[in-house]
Amino acid sequence: MRGEETLAEVVLTMDRTLASNYRGGMFMGFSACVPKGIIPDWLYFSVFCPSVEYDEETGEVKEAPLGIRRIEAQLRREGYDVAVVHPDAVHKAIDEDTIAVGVSEIDPQGMGPATTTFTSFSGKPAYMKVCFEDLMERIRELKDRYGFGVFMGGPGAWQVAETFPRFGVDFLIMGEGEYVVGEVVRRIEEGDRGLEIVRGKPVAAEDIPTIVNPTTNGIVEVARGCGRGCKFCSPDMRELRSFPLSKILEDVDVNVRGGHEEILLHAEDVLRYKADGWRPNVEAVLELFSAVMNRPGVKRVSVSHVALSTVCQFDERLGEISEVAGVGELVPWMGAQVGVETGSPRLMAEHMPGKVAPYKVEEWPDVVEQAFGIMNDHGWVPCGTLILGLPGETEDDVMMTVELLDRLRDYKSFIVPLFFVPIGESRLSDHDFFTPEKLTEVHWEVILKCVDHDLKWLPELYEEYARANGHGPLVKLTIRALTWYGRRKIFKSALKWCPEKELVEAVLG
Ligand code: SF4
Numbered sequence: 020m021r022g023e024e025t026l027a028e029v030v031l032t033m034d035r036t037l038a039s040n041y042r043g044g045m046f047m048g049f050s051a052c053v054p055k056g057i058i059p060d061w062l063y064f065s066v067f068c069p070s071v072e073y074d075e076e077t078g079e080v081k082e083a084p085l086g087i088r089r090i091e092a093q094l095r096r097e098g099y100d101v102a103v104v105h106p107d108a109v110h111k112a113i114d115e116d117t118i119a120v121g122v123s124e125i126d127p128q129g130m131g132p133a134t135t136t137f138t139s140f141s142g143k144p145a146y147m148k149v150c151f152e153d154l155m156e157r158i159r160e161l162k163d164r165y166g167f168g169v170f171m172g173g174p175g176a177w178q179v180a181e182t183f184p185r186f187g188v189d190f191l192i193m194g195e196g197e198y199v200v201g202e203v204v205r206r207i208e209e210g211d212r213g214l215e216i217v218r219g220k221p222v223a224a225e226d227i228p229t230i231v232n233p234t235t236n237g238i239v240e241v242a243r244g245c246g247r248g249c250k251f252c253s254p255d256m257r258e259l260r261s262f263p264l265s266k267i268l269e270d271v272d273v274n275v276r277g278g279h280e281e282i283l284l285h286a287e288d289v290l291r292y293k294a295d296g297w298r299p300n301v302e303a304v305l306e307l308f309s310a311v312m313n314r315p316g317v318k319r320v321s322v323s324h325v326a327l328s329t330v331c332q333f334d335e336r337l338g339e340i341s342e343v344a345g346v347g348e349l350v351p352w353m354g355a356q357v358g359v360e361t362g363s364p365r366l367m368a369e370h371m372p373g374k375v376a377p378y379k380v381e382e383w384p385d386v387v388e389q390a391f392g393i394m395n396d397h398g399w400v401p402c403g404t405l406i407l408g409l410p411g412e413t414e415d416d417v418m419m420t421v422e423l424l425d426r427l428r429d430y431k432s433f434i435v436p437l438f439f440v441p442i443g444e445s446r447l448s449d450h451d452f453f454t455p456e457k458l459t460e461v462h463w464e465v466i467l468k469c470v471d472h473d474l475k476w477l478p479e480l481y482e483e484y485a486r487a488n489g490h491g492p493l494v495k496l497t498i499r500a501l502t503w504y505g506r507r508k509i510f511k512s513a514l515k516w517c518p519e520k521e522l523v524e525a526v527l528g
Contacts, residue, residue: 026077027102029094029204030112031087031121032158033173034150038080038105039068040236043281052126052134054143063146070105071235078108082277085234085285086173087123090200092228097201103232106154115165119207120158121200122188123173127151130178130452132406132437139438139455140516152186159187168207172196172219174253177443184214193444194219194255195243197227224260229269233277238323239270241307242286242293247326247373250446251409251439261286261293261303264310275316282311282319288326289355290333290340297377299329301336308343320344324356327390327401328375338397346398351483352431355394359387359403359434362423363416366409370447384423391430400480401432405469407462408439408453417461424468431476434469455516463517467526470513474506 036051053063064070072081083091083103094101104112113120126134129145138145162169171183172192183191189212190203196219203217221244245256271282284307286292293303311320321344330337346353358374361367361383368380375383387403394401405420427434438453458466478499506527513523 025100026112026114026116027100028116028118029099029101029121030109030117030119031083031091031101031103031123032106032109032154033084033087033123034127034147034154035064035070035106036068036147036150037084037123037125037235038071038073038107040071040082041068043236051147052129052131052137052145054138054141055146055149056143057141068146070107073105073108075108076111077102078104078111080105082233082235082237082279084123084125085230085238085240086196088230088232088234089228089240090121090123090172090196092231093197093200094204095231096228097204099201099204106150109154109158110161113161113165113167117165117167119168119170119204120162121204122154122158122169122171124151124171124175124178125173126175126178128175128178130440131175132404132440133435135440135452136436136438140512155186155188162187168212170200170203170207172200174255177253180216180443183216189213189215191216192219193217195222197222219255221255221258221260224262224266227262227266229266230273233274233279234270236283237274237277237279237281238283238285239267239274239311240285241267241289242291245287247371247376249371249374251370251406251442252445253442254444256287259287259291259294261291264307267307268310268314271311271314271317275314280316280318281321282314282317283321283323284308284311285323287324288329289322290325290329294329297328297332299332301333301339305339305343308340312343312345319349321350321353322355324358326374327357327359327387328378330357330390330393331378331386334393337393337399341397341399351398351487352480353399354402355399357390357401357403359423360406361409361412361416362387362419362421363412364419366412366416369411370409384419384426387423388426388430391427391432395430395432401430403427403432403434405434405436405465406439407436407465408457410439410447410450414459414461417459417465421461421464421468424465424472428472428475431480432472433476433480434472436466436469460519460522463519463522464526467513467517467523470509471526474502474509478502 091101126147129148134145168189170190171188176193199219242261244258246259293300364380364383367383441448441450510527517523
């Protein structure tokens with residue numbers, strides 16, 4: 020344990036919403052986007068967003084987001100003493116010898132798609148924004164006292180590209196940070212206070228440092244980037260790089276030593292691990308799952324994201340992955356986030372033809388339905404996202420999404436509608452945000468159908484989860500009651516917000 024007399028040279032931290040594992044739940048992460056003021060803070064922070072454990076004396080966290088762990092490993096590789104510290108305890112880790120404080124953020128101004136969607140109806144700020152600004156205020160006070168430099172990075176850095184000096188940030192790192200963060204800290208050490216945006220570069224798989232401490236929920240990166248080239252996505256996704264299995268297993272071991280029995284494999288499309296172009300490398304994916312499952316200390320494996328077009332190519336062989344992962348025995352089902360985005364082939368062709376590849380854009384609704392079917396057949400549960408308000412969207416496009424939702428109704432899944440967000444540096448960054456005022460009757464039909472879909476499947480999904488995790492009848496009853504209550508609450512809110520009362524009655528009444 021680090022004592023006060025040996026405080027680290029570089030302190031890394033994050034806002035309080037990132038210092039949680041959201042109880043390990045695949046769907047609970049969406050609660051990070053909840054607006055502040057909807058439920059009492061104590062309830063939010065104790066039930067939905069409980070804090071990760073941290074050392075009371077030093078403030079060092081037991082688990083931290085993967086991006087911070089990579090930066091920690093990179094800076095250690097370059098000879099710095101680094102501590103990753105809980106946001107409520109930064110004051111314990113900083114003194115006059117601190118060189119730099121680094122902050123990693125995913126959604127610091129609540130401008131990400133999920134947060135924008137959830138907060139735009141309430142008019143209240145997202146917890147992420149409130150917590151980020153509170154953290155930066157406290158760091159600024161410490162900076163005034165001790166004189167260290169501040170750098171910031173992470174997937175949400177674009178949100179403060181114009182405003183970062185206002186938050187006391189000296190260097191803003193945009194994009195992958197491994198190749199540039201050491202130089203930023205050296206410049207800070209030499210007294211440079213920049214006020215500069217530093218552009219990171221895609222890191223070669225063999226240069227990515229092995230983590231040295233556990234990640235939140237045992238998340239282990241298996242590949243970086245994507246290569247499908249959707250216009251609304253970050254430019255950092257341009258190039259797919261699969262990591263060597265040996266490096267992945269080293270990260271697994273670090274997490275097992277840190278107490279994780281379940282490993283969450285992360286990539287934009289885990290099924291494209293070591294893929295040859297669009298063609299998945301089924302044998303390599305099987306080898307990956309087997310190697311992780313056979314690692315001493317690992318009891319379960321789960322995945323973050325897969326692409327629907329890759330699922331279609333896997334077809335029946337997805338069952339082999341389920342078998343290796345013990346789906347139906349060790350875990351009730353395998354959840355995975357998938358991008359559905361729209362039911363309109365025209366919008367797919369306009370904004371994301373690569374997402375459909377190797378299939379034709381006209382086949383997209385069939386690809387989605389087929390992939391949902393394959394996933395369900397092999398014990399997988401897709402959690403799909405839709406985008407409302409893509410540039411150039413017409414009423415006919417949205418109608419096609421409604422039709423697709425009807426086709427998906429009987430597949431066990433979750434579907435979340437999100438507003439279009441012009442992500443900084445994406446090819447659609449000069450378009451406007453989609454906002455509630457722009458919602459048409461057909462958009463409302465999409466939203467209400469998603470709510471209806473999710474409330475239909477939530478009790479069954481939860482009961483399977485509860486059974487596998489030994490939850491008692493009281494917990495199950497409570498969840499059923501909460502689902503019923505939630506449906507009534509959403510029904511009333513929809514009546515308030517949606518101008519089409521008959522539509523609300525028809526779908527949710
Ligand atoms: S498939 Fe997903 S990660 Fe890849 S470019 Fe499209 S939106 Fe980005």
